[in-house]
Amino acid sequence: MPQTIQGFSRLNKEEKIDWLTSNFLSDSQNATSILKQYWNSDAKLQQLHDEFIENTVTNYYLPLGIAPNFVINNKTFAIPMTIEESSVVAAASKAAKFWMSRGGFKAEILGTQKIGQVHFTYTGDAQKLSSFFELTKSILLNDLKTLTASMEKRGGGITSIELINKNDQLANYFQLHVTFETLDAMGANFINSCLEQLAESWQREYNNYPVFSENNAEMVVIMSILSNYVPQCVVRAEVCCAVSELTEADGIDPEVFATKFVQAVRIAEVEPYRAVTHNKGIMNGIDAVVLATGNDFRAVEAGAHAYAARNGSYSSLTHATIENGIFRFWIEIPLALGTVGGLTKLHPLVKLNLEILGNPSAPQLMEIIAVAGLAQNFGALKSLTTTGIQKGHMKMHLMNMLNQLDATDTEKSKAIHFFKSNKVTHSAVDSFIKNLRQN
Template identity: 40%
Template sequence: MCKRFKKKGEILMRSSRVPGFFKLSVAERLNFFTNECKFNEEEKRLLLGLTPFPIKIADSMIENTVGLMPIPLGIATNFKINGEDRFIPMATEEPSVVAAASNAAKTAYEKGGFFTSLSGSIMRGQIQVLDIADPYSAMARIYEKKAEILKRCNAKDPTLVSLGGGAIDIEVNVIKTSNQSMLILHLLVDTRDAMGANAVNTMAEAVAPFIETITSGRVALRIISNLADRRIARARAVFSAKQLGGIEVVKNIVNAFEFAEFDPYRAVTHNKGIMNGISAVVLATGNDTRAVEAGAHAYASISGQYRSLTKWEINADGDLAGSIELPMAVGIVGGATKSHPVARLALKILDIHTAEELAGSIAAVGLAQNLAAMRALATEGIQKGHMALHARNLAMMAGANENEIDQIVQQAVKEQDVRYDRILELTKQLQKGVVNGK
């Protein structure tokens, strides 16, 4: 558990505010978290890549393993979530994502930070039943056998039941396609602190023969749904109009949101920016990025039109109020969250103890990421900050040494010419001693 605190009266609280954190070297940042989270030497070596990720673990996670592809792990600062300061681990290859989230969180900090909630931890397992002569009567027969269906499901995972979870209800629908009528049974399973795919799929497969007996039909698919509409994470925050640049900037942000809310071409890029932050935290903690992304985009379309996952408005004080709502099927037990050593360290950095806390933290990051993108769009444009960070990648591609990169980036930004051919030219000039007239 992380232990750095600040004093407020007689109350000791953890602080995520670390001025100048981005200016520190990698070693200095790691030393900070070594003290913050009490990392041991082996944990430090893991984060630095000095202890290689065990290839045996990699081979057990996927098939046909031939090697590893490391992704940078950064820390977003300034997050206050439900009154608790948190450091947010983010695994991403895209420049500006971590910095943008940190800056947006800083703007919300003095207004109380982010407040979050989770609707529950229920996932859906779907069982598709075909070739039924009387689907509506079969639906009624399934409901009559609900208690037995739930009993058979829960017998497959007594550990989950002992933790207060398990199959708790069913829903049954008849779908009429262009070719046939099919009956779809939903198993509603409380997966608690797990994402729950393995538990739900096991239950669906186990109960399938019993469903065939009840319906006199043929069970085809038995699989979890990633549209986790009974596991909705919500986050809200207020951002100071003054810190954002004034009321005109706030109005432009609201206008940008309304554009995304009613135009799917804008909404898809708007939501992609949200997922830049969300997917980075999901990946860092060993959760399923594809499941969360699919659920988010499906939820954005649930009204019949693809819309924004966030809402933005001006409150009575003239400040910007934002909120986000999306499915968040993540866990802190099982799968890569436990098998991947760096994912375990990411959870240690977050200092969370339930899947609910993790889901809320991820939603808060999505809201912060969206604010940062829209603020940039409403002011200088998205490219200025993004390309300045991207210039570092270009400088490395151009063959710049580590001690040359900063000077090349500064010159490219000064010229407002962050293109690879110009970066390459600057690199060659520096290595010949002619950048800035030298």
Template identity: 40%
Template sequence: MTADFRHFYQKDWAERTALVAEQAQLSATETALFKQHYDPKHREIIENYLTDYAVPMGVAVNFVVDGTPRLVPMVTEEPSVIAAASNGAKIVKRAGGFSTSVSQREMIGQIVLEKVDDVVATTQLIMAQQTALLAVADAAHPSLQRRGGGARQLRIRRLGQGYLSIDLLVDVQAAMGANMLNSMLEAVAKSIGVLTKHNALMSILSNYATASLVRASCRLPVSLLQAGRYSGQLVAQKLVAASTVAQLDPYRATTHNKGIMNGIDAVAMATGNDWRALESGAHAYAARDGQYRGLSTWTLAGKELVGTLELPLPVGIVGGSIKINALAQLNQRLLGVTTATELAKTMAAVGLGQNLAALRALVTTGIQQGHMHLQLKSLALAAGATTAELPVVLQRLEQAPQQDLATTQQLIATLRQSKEETHD
């Protein structure tokens, strides 16, 4: 039987959950999960709301960014991410911590014109009115100017085949700025339509935020990199080689950058920022010269290892869902950041620390050794182990010839049976 989903968005929460349960043939116990994690406020945030989906939150420690200690909240379901970030930060802390810089912080939006026959004349016409068009943008969001921000620049790019992109650069202050930028773009697009007799194909912000670049770096004596039987010098050399491979090979670069974004995304989620926007911008920046490359680089300078990470991080500390997300606001306090720039700098440091820990593990013991205990813990929980049973189950699982779900379930059953026999 197929449920009737017509006008689903107009139905109340109880009707929605009943329809979904009917369609998916959910049991009463399964359906009860919707209510268990239900928050009425959140039905005002997204469409067709059913329930909340929880992701664990922890904190990374040991971070020192520009001389300031930072406690870093991270939201992630992936084991080892927080441990790796803390480990990388601990190594860098012994060398003085991370240094960061931001050259500018502006968001970029596009007004795209199509079927432009005389590109040169249209460009000249628009640029001659740049001051007036910037004023139109500011008038669309006057409160931004009062806070010290506002429209800063127009630039025009020829895309080919009769398309022009008129880029509007805006200082959005403490916000990520998507909504305010889109409002400004639509206002400017109308004025450009009157001016050029070309209607805009679209007006939309770009997530390729090349005017919001952040750089994080660290310098550490190679002696700090020693790992087991591997000398610090050897680890440093191997780490530099791994960095080189990420510059040469897109297959390796993709995984290299995924590790960096493990940390950055987790902080973005914890602070209520749009991690999808950061991901898209970061990967576009990784391919800015025509080949996809690693976002970070590691080099040797005498007896020091030097790491650098640069990427666009257009983040905010106000606006969007942040103002209605109590945990996002609390996490800003944990971080101790008071500006969007401070947040972006800290996130870049987290990405570089994450990368250091990952590469150090890769070129020495391999990543599985560090991951295994956490993976086995996840396996035990998935098999039904309680938190009280975990220590014994993990101990037995580590010694088992096979480490799969069936084996784990059998270990749990055996443990429980032995407890029952003891009580008898």
């Protein structure tokens, strides 16, 4: 039975691995070898990785691919993508090439503001609290000056503070709703530091205000935290062309293709079961670039899915129309990103990837990543409405299947040639390799 341990974090990496492999893995020698083979031979680089998180035992590698030929606002990009799923980079690259000769992608920032909240309960008269808030707002902002001064010099800072009454949803629940501009920083640490100071000042001023003590009204701060729902930090990306230009759609008549494509998007707009998978495909492209640039893909995911449900029902993040012979396909999505701070200045590959993208500002990175999501969705819908999704996906997945079967280089070469003109399935690949070996 595995043994519990005290002080695991104080063990060195070797000791952590010894405890882990001896307690949880059947072949401790082999497990140790696997863990150590992913260590970087550069001790300084390995130490950097060890210090990113706690209780590190090794590195976990994901492939870094490049999707070339993206034309965004008349500028050409090669987009780094970090993802484990077959066909994602290929689909993005194919979509980029398709639109390169049709004017490329257009992108624009609709807003860059982020949100943080101080959540608290209050048992007194709501009107008195509102009057108190108006009296103390300037004091609250003044107390934040030391934290916001540097950001304000660069053009950012706090743009508004509101008192929100949520009594109708939860008894005695109120919040201070704060809007921030964090420029090229994602801003999580800045926002949370400001909110904690705001909560402290709010509680202090409340305790010193005689009206509340005389009426026995109680106010308790519950928590102070940024929100990953950022509906005011939104980017729009779009492609459009004449329907007649939608050739190369696997031999299908352009008007038929455009009609089916738009209908597929509309299905995702009204059917949540389809919308979830539809949006997952968008996030394949978005998360891959978010990861490659050292940003928080969990925050981006949460914010995007909340935005997809903002009207009361989960729906598509992309939209499409045909009007006057023009096909138009676009996405509007919230993206809270940073190009300074965090891993962006620490992880060597992140720094390199940002350089590949031209060292963009945070708004420029928003545009690039939104385009990657739109391209991914275009590629998926193009396949779904023409040849079907599995034909291309399974072709890309072929190498994974061959590796699972421990195929040799010669066997791989023969399999790749054979499946150029034959349907790829797990059973077909398995049978092909078995036949090769028997003969």
